[in-house]
Amino acid sequence: xxxxxxxxxxxxxxxxxxxxxxxxxxxxxxxxxxxxxxxxxxxxxxxxxxxxxxxxxxxxxxxxxxxxxxxxxxxxxxxxxxxxxxxxxxxxxxxxxxxxxxxxxxxxxxxxxxxxxxxxxxxxxxxxxxxxxxxxxxxxxxxxxxxxxxxxxxxxxxxxxxxxxxxxxxxxxxxxxxxxxxxxxxxxxxxxxxxxxxxxxxxxxxxxxxxxxxxxxxxxxxxxxxxxxxxxxxxxxxxxxxxxxxxxxxxxxxxxxxxxxxxxxxxxxxxxxxxxxxxxxxxxxxxxxx
Amino acid sequence: xxxxxxxxxxxxxxxxxxxxxxxxxxxxxxxxxxxxxxxxxxxxxxxxxxxxxxxxxxxxxxxxxxxxxxxxxxxxxxxxxxxxxxxxxxxxxxxxxxxxxxxxxxxxxxxxxxxxxxxxxxxxxxxxxxxxxxxxxxxxxxxxxxxxxxxxxxxxxxxxxxxxxxxxxxxxxxxxxxxxxxxxxxxxxxxxxxxxxxxxxxxxxxxxxxxxxxxxxxxxxxxxxxxxxxxxxxxxxxxxxxxxxxxxxxxxxxxxxxxxxxxxxxxxxxxxxxxxxx
Numbered sequence: 001x002x003x004x005x006x007x008x009x010x011x012x013x014x015x016x017x018x019x020x021x022x023x024x025x026x027x028x029x030x031x032x033x034x035x036x037x038x039x040x041x042x043x044x045x046x047x048x049x050x051x052x053x054x055x056x057x058x059x060x061x062x063x064x065x066x067x068x069x070x071x072x073x074x075x076x077x078x079x080x081x082x083x084x085x086x087x088x089x090x091x092x093x094x095x096x097x098x099x100x101x102x103x104x105x106x107x108x109x110x111x112x113x114x115x116x117x118x119x120x121x122x123x124x125x126x127x128x129x130x131x132x133x134x135x136x137x138x139x140x141x142x143x144x145x146x147x148x149x150x151x152x153x154x155x156x157x158x159x160x161x162x163x164x165x166x167x168x169x170x171x172x173x174x175x176x177x178x179x180x181x182x183x184x185x186x187x188x189x190x191x192x193x194x195x196x197x198x199x200x201x202x203x204x205x206x207x208x209x210x211x212x213x214x215x216x217x218x219x220x221x222x223x224x225x226x227x228x229x230x231x232x233x234x235x236x237x238x239x240x241x242x243x244x245x246x247x248x249x250x251x252x253x254x255x256x257x258x259x260x261x262x263x264x265x266x267x268x269x270x271x272x273x274x275x276x277x278x279x280x281x282x283x284x285x286x287x288x289x290x
Numbered sequence: 291x292x293x294x295x296x297x298x299x300x301x302x303x304x305x306x307x308x309x310x311x312x313x314x315x316x317x318x319x320x321x322x323x324x325x326x327x328x329x330x331x332x333x334x335x336x337x338x339x340x341x342x343x344x345x346x347x348x349x350x351x352x353x354x355x356x357x358x359x360x361x362x363x364x365x366x367x368x369x370x371x372x373x374x375x376x377x378x379x380x381x382x383x384x385x386x387x388x389x390x391x392x393x394x395x396x397x398x399x400x401x402x403x404x405x406x407x408x409x410x411x412x413x414x415x416x417x418x419x420x421x422x423x424x425x426x427x428x429x430x431x432x433x434x435x436x437x438x439x440x441x442x443x444x445x446x447x448x449x450x451x452x453x454x455x456x457x458x459x460x461x462x463x464x465x466x467x468x469x470x471x472x473x474x475x476x477x478x479x480x481x482x483x484x485x486x487x488x489x490x491x492x493x494x495x496x497x498x499x500x501x502x503x504x505x506x507x508x509x510x511x512x513x514x515x516x517x518x519x520x521x522x523x524x525x526x527x528x529x530x531x532x533x534x535x536x537x538x539x540x541x542x543x544x545x546x547x548x549x550x551x552x553x554x555x556x557x558x559x560x561x562x563x564x565x566x567x568x
Contacts, residue, residue, distance in 0.1 A: 110500020
């Protein structure tokens, strides 16, 4: 970190205190207060009410849909992330930079629009809505729509973690493995995968948080059918709009807990990745010294 | 380069290229082109009616206005927070640093109901604002608060690395040449941080334009008064006005693409410019 004695020309004490004070008050009021309020509101009617709220059958079915959606989404985006990063990092071909920007596209699309595009494709008046409905397949206002929208919003997460790392690592190790007679799959499993595992877990953790917490995109495609197409965030909305505030906050506290666990895991993984990368950094330093 | 790709001994080019392009097309490109076609290929009169009728115009003004104010607030405080986190050591610094990521990780619906609870008239903040005649929840101010919450990490996480990269020699030179610390901050350090600050501002602004979950609870959603553009899309979809929803959606998508394109061009320009200076 950058706090060292090299900053001799530091600000006067009054200014330093002012900056620290302003930062603490601003972040405290803006960010910490809402987090605390989720938990106090959740337990306002007592522990018994809290437990009833989160074990309610509708809450449980929302939890089930959220977990299933996240699992399918992560599996799909994980396979894509591995394929895309292998392609972009191990080969050099024309159009690589265009491909990179296209992978990032969903980051620039707002939540409601991420749902809207699938309604336009699969809704009643959509391109594929009619033909699919004739075969009895419903996408919008059903689980497939929820999953598609979630895949869309988390699309770049895993690929985005893997591509820069694999580009930095280069292709020499894989080339050596192939020249020594390893098959493509063996090379991937024995050489590439161990090199990228922590970045992979990192990407999955971030994608999971977004997948389980997505609201806008899922709200547009789900139809809010209780017990069927309701995810946890949508269930929070329904309870809240029914003025069932304590139950809404009880379910919300599960999602807040997920967010906090994600942040802790993220910090731990960042530390882990730094530790694993340190030898490489040292090599660089040694080369520079030599 | 005349060949499509350079030769490599590593297998899997065809497989990964095919898979990547198919998956990308199915999940991202075809859905986005559906929006472009549905939104763009309608008679101009119909498009302009959806996009420029008084209710939608009010939503545009509100969405752009609140996003702009929230991003300005964040540019000011985000700069102070980023500076404080990098330069000063104090108890709780790491907790403060971790808190910055909360809006990234917390589902927007959760932030939405939490902010509403705090700023409604009996809430922790609302009860202090009420006697002052300030109505925070169910007003444009509430939307600004939600968008400030959502946008802070974008500014802090963009400015933080720029503060870390500041060259101490420049500050030293300013001090040796007799500049006071405040002059150095204003004349030397602030200009050096400006590109990152602008990039963070635009990113936060683009994100705020499309924000939905954290806003709709605190805004109250009154047509002409506190109805944001994203909500209007949802309303149109509920009325099965797909073309109208697509028209508004297309315009929003184009604005955020333009904004993020500007950020990329700016970053490309500033790295090139800096390299030339170096």
